[in-house]
Amino acid sequence: MNVMVTPERSQIGGAPELRVLALNSGSSSLKFGLYRVGSSRTEMLLGGQAESIGEHKGKFCAHNLCRNESISETLPIFSQRDAILRIVRLLAESKMAAPAAIGHRIVHGGPILRQHCLINSSVLRQLDAASAFAPLHTPSALSVIHYAQEQFPGLAQVACFDTAFHAQLADVARILPIAKEWQSEGLERYGFHGLSCESIVRQLGSRVPSRLIIAHLGNGVSVSAIKDGRSIDTSMGLTPSGGVIMGTRSGDLDPGVLLYLMREQKFSAAMLEDLVDRRSGLLGISGLDSDMRRLHEAAASNADAHLAIQMFCYSLRKQLAAMIAVLNGVDQIVFTGGIGENDAMVRETICDGLSWIGVRLDAARNQSGTNPINDPASRCAVRVIASQEDEQIAHHTRSLFLRSIGGQRPL
Incomplete structure (x- = not known):
């Protein structure tokens, strides 16, 4: 029809x-x-x-x-x-x-x-x-x-x-440390979850701080450093498989792991892809599930489920600290995505490891997701904001459609 x-x-x-x-x-x-x-x-x-x-x-x-x-x-x-x-x-x-x-x-x-x-x-x-x-x-x-x-x-x-928001990364963040002939083939850091990041910046509007970190935590996970509303670095790289630990994706790995599997275990490209994208991350560590809710339910009696949660938060804490260094400090951290918006325990565990920079959560506000979720004494604001990727798609579509027909350009 x-x-x-x-x-x-x-x-x-x-x-x-x-x-x-x-x-x-x-x-x-x-x-x-x-x-x-x-x-x-x-x-x-x-x-x-x-x-x-x-x-x-x-x-x-x-x-x-x-x-x-x-x-x-x-x-x-x-x-x-x-x-x-x-x-x-x-x-x-x-x-x-x-x-x-x-x-x-x-x-x-x-x-x-x-x-x-x-x-x-x-x-x-x-x-x-x-x-x-x-x-x-x-x-x-x-x-x-x-x-x-x-x-x-x-x-x-x-x-x-999803790559558009990160398209203007400076060379120091964009270029991968590989031979130049492969750089010219388009092998570089692209970054992802750009529509989600755009939606957060749009929702903050005039309240966008100079130094913002967006932690998009879902089945896919990324951490992005935003300076004056523009992306200057992000955890994902050439593909959405890189960066921190995710639901079924490994995130960053020692390249030697892949070389070992190819050389000693005769892994093909398809086998490596399956391992890195579908059988790693929370699922690989726990041997149980990629769903954080299921892992929380099992963690009390399942050591591997508990370890998966701890490694997930540990990985994110390290990446957040890296982005704080990139920004030379941080004014606000925003959690978004399915886990970021709904999992108070994960937010607490991550932020507990950032107390050295003065990040402190208010336990009751974090539990309820009432913004801001930081303690008034925190040196950094912390918020939970729902990702609005689909609304962002609608905004861009309207804008491009109107330009194509010579209509009024949206504000």
Whole structure:
């Protein structure tokens, strides 16, 4: 069922207000949100996600905020196309006006695509060529783009890159210590979770401090140093596999570990990728699970689960200290992402190891997540702010769409 689009637009303060569909694809999931986006406000109208894509027992959940209606289904979702078809049907059933444009989260655009852009055939070719940089993410994102183009023919579509926020890193942070011929092939530090970082900076607005550290803690984990609103360093590198310990990803490893496995254990590239991206991190250490909630439940009786939590926090504490050094101090630390927003124990354990710099949490405020969560005597503000990646996609999509049609540029 193709959707023919007649975009609904309204004028808010002289600037066009557009409906934008944001699609945020993972390897086995697809989050979506239909937003009404203006120059100074964003309102979600409809949102949800498809989970366990590729399985017989997929899950599809959605909430219509206009009608305060929710649905939750268990159904086969064999591919991203099935997920897109279910979203299209949901939009039709909601009787809402069709979106004016669609925005896609793209984890890695490679060395050429470093800024958010309208999608055309050239961009699709470049994305396909860059898929080797993020094989866990880019192929599924490309599938979502193709299926969205199929179901919304002629609709403007925008690629929003997680690497864009970090695109201006100075050479001292960007260049990897490898031979120059490989540097010229695009092997450098890219950094990720850029849309999340952008959303935090946008939410802070005029309250953005000069020296800010954003700790995005989810299944993927990164720590970024933000100087006067701009990224100057970040923990992830060439790919989203680098940096600190994550759910199933190892983070930084001694390269000798990989060489040993190749030389002595005859590991192939596929075997190394599987080990580093899918069988390491919290899952590898605990031998139990990558979900921090499950590890907390098991930690009292399972030494490996306890160790996994401690190593996770230890790894983050070291990276936060490194970013404090990069910034020559810190004015504020923001925790975001699923773990960062919801796990008071992890936040406490990490910050307890930063008392040397004067970081102190208020136990009650940390437990409730009431900002700021720091003690008044703390030398550094500490906050918990929800990541709004999908809203950020909607903002960029509106901006690029209006520029493409010669409309008013958003403020």
